[in-house]
Amino acid sequence: MNSRDRRAIHIVVREMSGVATMSIGEGRYRQVLVVPEGAPEYQEALAQG
Numbered sequence: 673m674n675s676r677d678r679r680a681i682h683i684v685v686r687e688m689s690g691v692a693t694m695s696i697g698e699g700r701y702r703q704v705l706v707v708p709e710g711a712p713e714y715q716e717a718l719a720q721g
Contacts, residue, residue: 678704 678695681704685693692709695702707713 673703675702678702681706 682693682695685691685706690709691706692711694705694707696705697703705713
């Protein structure tokens with residue numbers, strides 16, 4: 673997914689309550705992950721930086 677599309681998703685989802693986004697992967701394989709706020713996977717990713 674290209675960076676412009678990822679950014680658009682981050683911006684739209686930021687306005688929604690109860691969900692959060694993060695980018696995963698590298699290079700052309702980078703993707704956006706949409707998860708419930710407070711999900712263990714999201715908390716682990718935040719802790720890792």
